Amino acid sequence: MAEHRTASETDLPRxxxxxxIALEILDNPGGGLVFGYxxxxxxxxxxxxxxxxxxxEPIRLLAEAEQQAVWRNFDPARNLIxxxxxxxxxx
Numbered sequence: 001m002a003e004h005r006t007a008s009e010t011d012l013p014r015x016x017x018x019x020x021i022a023l024e025i026l027d028n029p030g031g032g033l034v035f036g037y038x039x040x041x042x043x044x045x046x047x048x049x050x051x052x053x054x055x056x057e058p059i060r061l062l063a064e065a066e067q068q069a070v071w072r073n074f075d076p077a078r079n080l081i082x083x084x085x086x087x088x089x090x091x
Contacts, residue, residue, distance in 0.1 A: 011046045012088060018043035019081055022065075027074040040066045040081070058084040 018039040026036035044062040047055035065080035 011050060012090075015043045015046050015088065016085070016090075018046075019062075019085055023078055023081055026069055026077060027072075033069060033072070037066060037069050040069065055088075058087040061087070 022036045022039040022043070024036075025032040025039075027033070028036075040062055044059055044066070047059050047062075052059065061080045061084035065077045065084065068074075068077035068080060
């Protein structure tokens with residue numbers, strides 16, 4: 001019998017990749033904020049579209065990270081991203 005995997009589990013590698021991108025470019029000049037913010041939004045949306053109840057805490061943390069990034073509070077934004085990463089199983 002095949003192991004049942006939820007949609008969010010199949011999206012976890014993509015979520016992890018988006019969060020890695022956000023951490024790397026969030027405060028880079030020349031569009032880093034825009035692309036980092038977009039990567040955060042994509043990761044959050046993937047979690048919210050599949051199992052929002054299961055991923056409630058990481059979704060909340062990523063939403064706060066997005067807000068901190070917009071305010072150019074990059075260290076708090078990165079800390080929130082790392083906290084969200086810890087709430088997710090390895091991809």
